[in-house]
Amino acid sequence: MTVPTLAELTAKGETPEIVFWVGCAGSFDDRAKRVTKAFVKILNATNTKFAVLGNEETCTGDPARRAGNEFLFQMQAISNIQVLNGYGVKKIVTACPHCFNTIKNEYPELGGTYEVIHHATYLQQLINQGKIKLTDTNSFKGKKITYHDSCYLGRANNIYEAPREVLQALDADLVEMKRCRTTGLCCGAGGAQMFKEPEKGNKDINVERAEEALATGAATVAVACPFCMTMLTDGVKSKEKEEVKVKDLAELIAEAQGL
Amino acid sequence: MIVQQLAFILVLATAAFFIRKRVLLIRNTIKLGKERPVTGRKRERLKNMLLIALGQKKMFKKIIPAILHLFIYAGFLVINLEVLEFLVDGILGTHRIFAPWLGSFYTVLMNVFELLAVAVLLACVFFLIRRNVLKVPRFWTAEMTRWPRLDANVILFTEIVLMTAILTMNAADQVLQTRDSHYTATGSLFFSSFLIPLFENLGTTTLLVIERFAWWFHIIGILGFAVYVTYSKHLHIFLAFPNTYFASLEPKGYINNMPVVTNEVKSMLGLGTSETVTGEPGRFGAKDVNDLPWTSLVAAYSCTECGRCTSECPANQTGKKLSPRKIMMDTRDRLEAIGKTIAAGGEGLNDGKTLLNDYISKEEINACTSCNACVEACPVMINPLEIIIELRRYVAMEESRSPAQWNSMFQNMETSFAPWKFSAADRFNWAND
Numbered sequence: 001m002t003v004p005t006l007a008e009l010t011a012k013g014e015t016p017e018i019v020f021w022v023g024c025a026g027s028f029d030d031r032a033k034r035v036t037k038a039f040v041k042i043l044n045a046t047n048t049k050f051a052v053l054g055n056e057e058t059c060t061g062d063p064a065r066r067a068g069n070e071f072l073f074q075m076q077a078i079s080n081i082q083v084l085n086g087y088g089v090k091k092i093v094t095a096c097p098h099c100f101n102t103i104k105n106e107y108p109e110l111g112g113t114y115e116v117i118h119h120a121t122y123l124q125q126l127i128n129q130g131k132i133k134l135t136d137t138n139s140f141k142g143k144k145i146t147y148h149d150s151c152y153l154g155r156a157n158n159i160y161e162a163p164r165e166v167l168q169a170l171d172a173d174l175v176e177m178k179r180c181r182t183t184g185l186c187c188g189a190g191g192a193q194m195f196k197e198p199e200k201g202n203k204d205i206n207v208e209r210a211e212e213a214l215a216t217g218a219a220t221v222a223v224a225c226p227f228c229m230t231m232l233t234d235g236v237k238s239k240e241k242e243e244v245k246v247k248d249l250a251e252l253i254a255e256a257q258g259l
Numbered sequence: 260m261i262v263q264q265l266a267f268i269l270v271l272a273t274a275a276f277f278i279r280k281r282v283l284l285i286r287n288t289i290k291l292g293k294e295r296p297v298t299g300r301k302r303e304r305l306k307n308m309l310l311i312a313l314g315q316k317k318m319f320k321k322i323i324p325a326i327l328h329l330f331i332y333a334g335f336l337v338i339n340l341e342v343l344e345f346l347v348d349g350i351l352g353t354h355r356i357f358a359p360w361l362g363s364f365y366t367v368l369m370n371v372f373e374l375l376a377v378a379v380l381l382a383c384v385f386f387l388i389r390r391n392v393l394k395v396p397r398f399w400t401a402e403m404t405r406w407p408r409l410d411a412n413v414i415l416f417t418e419i420v421l422m423t424a425i426l427t428m429n430a431a432d433q434v435l436q437t438r439d440s441h442y443t444a445t446g447s448l449f450f451s452s453f454l455i456p457l458f459e460n461l462g463t464t465t466l467l468v469i470e471r472f473a474w475w476f477h478i479i480g481i482l483g484f485a486v487y488v489t490y491s492k493h494l495h496i497f498l499a500f501p502n503t504y505f506a507s508l509e510p511k512g513y514i515n516n517m518p519v520v521t522n523e524v525k526s527m528l529g530l531g532t533s534e535t536v537t538g539e540p541g542r543f544g545a546k547d548v549n550d551l552p553w554t555s556l557v558a559a560y561s562c563t564e565c566g567r568c569t570s571e572c573p574a575n576q577t578g579k580k581l582s583p584r585k586i587m588m589d590t591r592d593r594l595e596a597i598g599k600t601i602a603a604g605g606e607g608l609n610d611g612k613t614l615l616n617d618y619i620s621k622e623e624i625n626a627c628t629s630c631n632a633c634v635e636a637c638p639v640m641i642n643p644l645e646i647i648i649e650l651r652r653y654v655a656m657e658e659s660r661s662p663a664q665w666n667s668m669f670q671n672m673e674t675s676f677a678p679w680k681f682s683a684a685d686r687f688n689w690a691n692d
Contacts, residue, residue: 003690024677026689033689040690054687058676066629067665068544068651070517072672074524082528101512109516151630156512182635186573191629195678196664199626202578 001040005054006087016051018117019089021103023096024059025226031233032226038254039095039119045259046131050093056083060102067192074110077102081112095119095250097152097225098190104157118153120163120224120249127169138256140170145252146177146218148209148232149184150225163224166249170256175216185209187235189227210235214244221246260352267349267478274482281489284602285560288594291608292553293541297505304504307640312503317638321567324389327382331418334379335496338425341372345478355432358443366446373429373450380422383415390415397566400575402585407492407564414493421480428473430454431466438463495563499639502561505554506640511631514648517543544652547613548593551649558641559590568633568643574626581626583633583643589618590646615650624650625662 009016020043025032043050061076080103084092092114094100104116117125126132145167153159160181167174179185188198188205198204210232213221221236223229223246233246247255297304310316315332318325344357358365390398390411398408429451435442458466488494507513520543525531545551568583569575575582593614601607615621627647634642655661661669668678675683 001690005687022689024679027686028677028679028681028689033692036689052687052690054690055684057686058683059672059678061672063668063678064672065514066648066651067661067668068648068653068655069661069665069669070520070543070652070656071524072669074517074520075528076672076676078521078524078528078530082530101510105510105513106516110521151628151632152512155631155635157510183571183632185576186628186630186632188573188577188628191627192665192668193628195668196625196662198577199574199579199581199622201574201580201626205573205577205628208573208577 001037002044003040004051005056006051006089007054007056009051010087014049015088017049018051018091018093018122019084019087020050020052021092021094021096021099022052022057023094023099023226025230026095027057029226029230031229035095035226035229035248035250038248038259039250041254041259042123042126042132042250042257045257046126048126048131053083060099062098062102063192063195065102065106066190067195077107077110077112081107081110084112084114089114091115091117093117093119093122095224095226095248097150097156098227101152101156118157118159118162118224120153120166121159123166123249123253124162127166132169132253132257134169134171134253134256136171138170140172140220140252140256143172143220144175144216144218145170145172145220145222146175146213146216147180147222147224148177148187148213148228149180150223150228151184151186151190153224154184155182163222163249166253167222170252172220175218177212177216179212185212187225187228187231189231194227194230204235204238206231206235207238208235210239214239214241219244220252222249222252223247224249264350264352270479270482271346271349274486277486278489281486284598285489285494287601288548288598289553289556289560291549291594291597292551292556293549295552295554297554300508303508304506307506307508308500308504311638311640312499315638317640320636320638324386327385330375330378330382334375334422337375338372338379340368341425342478342481345474345481349478354441355443355445358445363446366448369429369445369448370450373426373448376422376425377450380419383419383422387412387415387419397570400566400569400582400584402569402582402588403564403566407588410491410493411564413487414491417480417484417487421477421484424473424477424480426451426454428470428477431458431470431473434458434461435463435466435470439467492562492564495561495639498557498561502557503640505557507642507645511634515645517652519543542653543656544654545646545649546615546653546657547608548590548597549608550653551590551614551646555590555642555646555649556594559587559594561639562587562591562641563639564588565638567636567638568641571632571636573628573630573632579623579626580620581623585623586619586643586646587641590614593618615653619650621654621660624654 022036026036058080059076061073065073092103097118100116100118147163147167187209221232223232229246229248236244236246318328347356348354389395429448432442433455436444542550564584566584572583597607600610624647629644634644671680672678675681
């Protein structure tokens, strides 16, 4: 696995096609790190010229803004923009819908304007371009998969079809949950909820969602967000259905390609 | 006749007086809000207004209520044309002044009105059943206390009564046309004809009384209703239009920037500030309604408390205290309370109460996942999330009283540039694991 940093490439006088924005979860969370690696393997396999920021990357500030700490958000945002603009970054791909939303929608008015693509869309593009070829003997063929819409991809940015097209490329049996697309139920982690215990209630949101996912009878719950990954994995675990796997789109594609 | 005309003008003037008073009061409370420039992209705004307010596009996500609502909506729009004739007749002392002018088309028009009146009547009966007998859950959640429930029932009941008055009036009128030359021929009116057997054996004087009573009842009812609407959730019939026009055109995930903060952050980071901000920066975030953008206040008055937001809210569905509908209702209640004291020459905003804490609790705003399900669900593009974020901003930046775990998250971000407590130097370790 080769993971070039933007600093290395720049030192060699090279410019990457895309900058892969890893995000905090993708960098530090053990489960999300596997998604990061799966996506890097895909980038390597498709000979995509990419770079990461490595230690120069910091939190986009999304949870700070949503928790109300605008100062902290803007400190993060403006620092990141300085780094990105310093390298003259044009195109960013990220596997985190929160990073995606923040950089795409909230950085421009602070001086950071880039083409920002979520990895669901990027994977779909690679498939459409024929750079990812899936054989019809892949392990997901005909298997039931359900897709959980991430709020920050779906309602927040109207990306509903790209992740589904990626799953269809696996030739899997895509089954929808009752609440999907515009009415998809949140995993419970958005709006900085990821970083605190839920308020008092009679049920955890992730358990409610996991039940709905399990009710489809799918063997795999596909996600496209590291927070959804954590929440649904915990939800499925609480229902003692560990034979049902929660996986990111990048992992499914990498696995189907034997990467 | 002249007595009736004078009485009519007096009734009209009284209604106009009260409506004007309420409209000014509502406008004044909306003006308490913070400036929020709504500029450009007029075409897109107009399109939203035409599709979503006029065209009711988002209502059709729930097909049965959408159709019933469409009946009432069409009835409201079209039957108001008849009110125009009422007004002219009332002032000039004429009777069905448009009839001779329109000839047979008048008969067609009146039959259309009657069809709509019957449709409205049936829709209102269905809606009353849905609310009170079938008890659709979203009409019975915690914030649906006595007044909001009563308000809805008053509106539906009034509409039923008003429609009955129209049909009664038309039936009596048709009988009178055979007896009194003052009653201009309307041609046969289909629906009210079914009521004729109730009236045809009555004396002419009795009929005249019934017809006049129904006429007056209908017009006073409508004017009274117009006054009532300004106090009621029913205000959406007007405010849905400006609200959809002023609604944000950004992707739902976008949260508005605070330029005041940008300036401070840039100077802290040693970057030149691009804009100069003059005057008091004011509060960070919102503690009370005057800290919210005026567009959120228009939204609060536009809310008809249908509860689609709350029934889609993941926090509410799992028993948390948060209800996006309550956020809007509380904002309006606060505005109404302030408006009331201002009208009485009183303290207005300085009554010792604030939107945060006295109306909306921290527990409620802390439960939001910012998933935008409420924003997506609203048929008139109200955004409860925007208010929640503004309240959170106040708590975080003015009070520093965010939940302890959020404060830890802030601290982690400040020291290690990630929301979790990991060393910034370890960020890239994943590549070598």
